[in-house]
Amino acid sequence: xxxxxxxxxYLLVSALVFAIGLAGALTRRNAILVLIGIExxxxxxxxxxxxxxxxxxxxxALTGMMFAIFSIAVAAAEAAVGLGLVIQVYRxxxxxxxxxxxxxxx
Amino acid sequence: xxxxxxxxxxxxxxxxxxxxxLVPAVPxxxxxxxxxxxxxxxxxxxxxxxxxxxxSLVLALIAFGHVLAGWAHGxxxxxxxxxxxxxxxxxxxELGWVLDPLAAVMLVMVTFVxxxxxxxxxxxxxxxxNYTRFFCFLSLFAGAMLGVVIxxxxxxxxxxxxLVGLTSYLLIGFWYQKPSAAAAAKKAFLTTRxxxxxxxxxxxWLFAQTGTLLxxxxxxxxxxxxxxxxxxxxxxxxxxxxxxxxxxxxxxxAAGKSGQVxxxxxxxxxxxxxxxxxxxxxAATMVAAGVYLIARVYPLMQAGSLAGGTTTAxxxxxxxxxxxxxxxALIAVAQNDIKRILAYSTVSQLGYMMAGLGVGGxxxxxxxxxxxxxxxxxxFMGAGSVIHGCHEEQDIRHMGALRGSMRTTFLxxxxxxxxxxxxxxxxxxxxxxxxxxxxxxxxxxRWPYFLLVFGALLxxxxxxxxxxxxxxxxxxxxxxxxxxxxxxxxxxxxLAFFAVTLGAIGTPAWPWFRAxxxxxxTASIEHEPGLMMLMLTSSVIVLVGLGxxxxxxxxxxxxxEAPDALERMAPPVWAVLRDKxxxxxxxxxxxxxxxxxxxxxxxxxxxxxxxxxxAGVALxxxxxxxxxxxxxxxxxxxxFDKGCEELSNGGGLMAxxxxxxxxxxxxxxxxxxxxLTAILIWSSRG
Numbered sequence: 001x002x003x004x005x006x007x008x009x010y011l012l013v014s015a016l017v018f019a020i021g022l023a024g025a026l027t028r029r030n031a032i033l034v035l036i037g038i039e040x041x042x043x044x045x046x047x048x049x050x051x052x053x054x055x056x057x058x059x060x061a062l063t064g065m066m067f068a069i070f071s072i073a074v075a076a077a078e079a080a081v082g083l084g085l086v087i088q089v090y091r092x093x094x095x096x097x098x099x100x101x102x103x104x105x106x
Numbered sequence: 107x108x109x110x111x112x113x114x115x116x117x118x119x120x121x122x123x124x125x126x127x128l129v130p131a132v133p134x135x136x137x138x139x140x141x142x143x144x145x146x147x148x149x150x151x152x153x154x155x156x157x158x159x160x161x162s163l164v165l166a167l168i169a170f171g172h173v174l175a176g177w178a179h180g181x182x183x184x185x186x187x188x189x190x191x192x193x194x195x196x197x198x199x200e201l202g203w204v205l206d207p208l209a210a211v212m213l214v215m216v217t218f219v220x221x222x223x224x225x226x227x228x229x230x231x232x233x234x235x236n237y238t239r240f241f242c243f244l245s246l247f248a249g250a251m252l253g254v255v256i257x258x259x260x261x262x263x264x265x266x267x268x269l270v271g272l273t274s275y276l277l278i279g280f281w282y283q284k285p286s287a288a289a290a291a292k293k294a295f296l297t298t299r300x301x302x303x304x305x306x307x308x309x310x311w312l313f314a315q316t317g318t319l320l321x322x323x324x325x326x327x328x329x330x331x332x333x334x335x336x337x338x339x340x341x342x343x344x345x346x347x348x349x350x351x352x353x354x355x356x357x358x359x360a361a362g363k364s365g366q367v368x369x370x371x372x373x374x375x376x377x378x379x380x381x382x383x384x385x386x387x388x389a390a391t392m393v394a395a396g397v398y399l400i401a402r403v404y405p406l407m408q409a410g411s412l413a414g415g416t417t418t419a420x421x422x423x424x425x426x427x428x429x430x431x432x433x434x435a436l437i438a439v440a441q442n443d444i445k446r447i448l449a450y451s452t453v454s455q456l457g458y459m460m461a462g463l464g465v466g467g468x469x470x471x472x473x474x475x476x477x478x479x480x481x482x483x484x485x486f487m488g489a490g491s492v493i494h495g496c497h498e499e500q501d502i503r504h505m506g507a508l509r510g511s512m513r514t515t516f517l518x519x520x521x522x523x524x525x526x527x528x529x530x531x532x533x534x535x536x537x538x539x540x541x542x543x544x545x546x547x548x549x550x551x552r553w554p555y556f557l558l559v560f561g562a563l564l565x566x567x568x569x570x571x572x573x574x575x576x577x578x579x580x581x582x583x584x585x586x587x588x589x590x591x592x593x594x595x596x597x598x599x600x601l602a603f604f605a606v607t608l609g610a611i612g613t614p615a616w617p618w619f620r621a622x623x624x625x626x627x628t629a630s631i632e633h634e635p636g637l638m639m640l641m642l643t644s645s646v647i648v649l650v651g652l653g654x655x656x657x658x659x660x661x662x663x664x665x666x667e668a669p670d671a672l673e674r675m676a677p678p679v680w681a682v683l684r685d686k687x688x689x690x691x692x693x694x695x696x697x698x699x700x701x702x703x704x705x706x707x708x709x710x711x712x713x714x715x716x717x718x719x720x721a722g723v724a725l726x727x728x729x730x731x732x733x734x735x736x737x738x739x740x741x742x743x744x745x746f747d748k749g750c751e752e753l754s755n756g757g758g759l760m761a762x763x764x765x766x767x768x769x770x771x772x773x774x775x776x777x778x779x780x781x782l783t784a785i786l787i788w789s790s791r792g
Contacts (some may be wrong), residue, residue, distance in 0.1 A: 022776060025769075025772060026769060026772055026773050026776060054367070072519070098767065098768065098769055099767065099769075101766075101768075
């Protein structure tokens with residue numbers, strides 16, 4: 001089977017999304033934006049999973065799909081937990097600015 | 107010589123012997139109470155002192171009566187009360203007291219004369235601000251002296267002996283503001299200490315040899331025949347037996363206390379103390395303690411003598427006594443201080459007592475001790491009265507013609523003076539005659555007899571000189587002499603009575619005193635052959651002395667500053683006598699100079715040699731310490747400090763990394779992942 005789009009293109013897009021997510025997670029001060037960055041990185045990983053499945057030796061098996069769906073479910077749960085945490089922190093500190101949340105210092 | 111007396115040992119002590127300890131204890135307790143009294147309570151102080159001594163006198167009289175009754179019924183008692191004081195291993199330190207004729211006689215004498223002098227002191231010290239202190243010391247002295255008298259343990263005797271020495275020191279230096287009094291006190295203390303060292307050696311030796319400290323202990327005491335036999339067998343150096351050597355050591359202590367040559371130098375200086383002190387301590391009682399000590403240990407001194415013979419110890423006692431008697435009498439001739447004349451006279455009379463003990467036994471010496479105590483106390487108190495009457499003047503050249511203005515003092519003083527001279531029928535005559543008679547009959551040599559006879563002549567001479575200067579001639583003093591108060595003259599009168607009559611207890615016709623002391627009947631004492639000749643001789647000698655004195659000094663009008671009659675006759679002799687044979691100068695040039703030199707050597711050694719050594723060692727240690735300090739600061743502390751600093755810096759760095767910001771951690775994680783990835787890629791390519 002021949003595909004119009006080669007694997008490298010998928011990987012490039014995925015790496016780009018990952019880089020954008022990473023940059024967002026590392027540089028944003030707003031906790032919600034950091035969460036969005038993390039979601040972006042997760043989705044980049046999912047894209048990689050799908051791409052490697054499609055171009056892998058056994059595309060007829062639905063393993064890649066299964067992985068991606070699991071990953072999305074876990075990401076959804078993680079996002080829910082992360083948002084819950086952010087809301088709790090906000091209630092406690094009246095801010096979502098991560099630079100002011102340095103109470104994790106041991 | 108004294109016979110071996112047959113005292114009956116008494117197993118059950120009588121009531122008075124049991125409580126005999128009260129005699130010294132009462133004045134001692136009184137002294138303690140006076141010591142805590144306040145200064146202004148003068149009447150209480152003197153009342154306590156006199157009351158306590160009066161109580162002691164009563165007890166002493168009861169004890170005396172008890173002993174006397176025993177003697178009258180056949181045998182004089184010697185009762186002892188002994189007890190163990192300390193037990194050290196198998197050795198017992200035992201103390202105890204003894205009641206025998208010797209102690210009883212002495213007790214009565216000390217308490218009686220002491221009481222009179224206490225009463226006299228009320229008048230004499232009336233204006234002294236340290237009145238209570240005076241009576242405190244006086245009481246302590248009386249207690250200690252009575253302790254010496256009753257002691258049956260040589261240790262107890264020594265303890266009381268030293269207490270007596272202490273009170274003597276305190277009382278000589280009573281007016282310690284006067285430098286001369288302070289110096290005299292020191293001199294008395296140190297000089298008697300020389301004798302006491304030997305005494306102590308004798309005590310230790312006696313204890314080592316006999317194993318007991320007690321004199322009499324129903325056969326086991328050190329003065330009883332068993333122990334004496336052991337002492338005689340044991341030979342010390344130079345052909346002496348242990349008994350003789352110990353006797354000589356004890357005599358050295360007695361000589362120190364009793365002012366025998368060559369330890370007499372302190373006694374005349376002791377006259378710096380108040381006159382009652384001179385009378386009580388340095389004439390009547392304390393200085394007699396040495397004589398009493400020899401009488402007490404007489405069995406020891408006498409041990410080993412053959413019948414009618416003598417021992418080395420007794421020979422030494424005799425010679426020292428005889429030489430002292432003459433030596434001090436010579437000095438007394440050329441003194442001008444009223445108390446100093448009496449002081450040298452005391453030294454001289456103590457020499458008589460010692461010689462009497464040496465040649466004639468306990469009774470002869472003790473008899474003179476007792477009579478002397480009365481008339482010498484009388485003379486000193488008379489002198490005190492004169493000094494008081496003449497406004498504290500002590501130089502006889504600034505007195506004169508006092509027989510009119512001080513009638514009682516003159517009469518009593520004259521009685522005392524005649525007793526001292528040995529004028530026939532006065533007490534001193536009988537006691538001195540006893541000594542001269544015994545010396546005349548002494549086996550080895552007649553020389554002590556001649557010395558004593560010459561001394562007797564001089565005694566009469568110097569006393570006549572003194573009395574002539576003080577009571578006759580013309581008044582050479584300042585102001586007006588006045589008679590002393592009754593509290594001072596009454597004791598004088600009482601003592602004068604005894605000074606005249608006390609000889610009656612020891613006349614050759616009725617030698618009661620000797621019989622009593624030696625526990626015999628008066629009839630059993632045989633008379634010396636040629637007794638009448640002796641008595642005649644001594645009477646003639648006394649009269650010659652008195653006559654010479656009167657011829658030279660009697661009732662003449664002289665200038666106070668004029669040279670003495672004898673000084674005009676023989677100036678060099680006079681100078682030697684006036685300067686006391688240069689005894690003080692001799693000691694100054696030998697003993698004192700040696701000590702001074704030795705002290706300077708010791709000082710030099712101390713400063714230069716030992717001091718240098720110590721300084722060197724100190725320097726060494728300081729250098730060592732500096733090195734240690736350097737090492738400590740720079741090596742030990744430095745390395746530790748450095749390590750701590752590094753730890754602290756590292757901790758600070760790590761603390762900064764752990765900022766608590768999640769993003770920082772993530773960034774570091776990202777950088778690390780990038781680096782790891784780069785390495786992975788790099789290595790897979792390579």
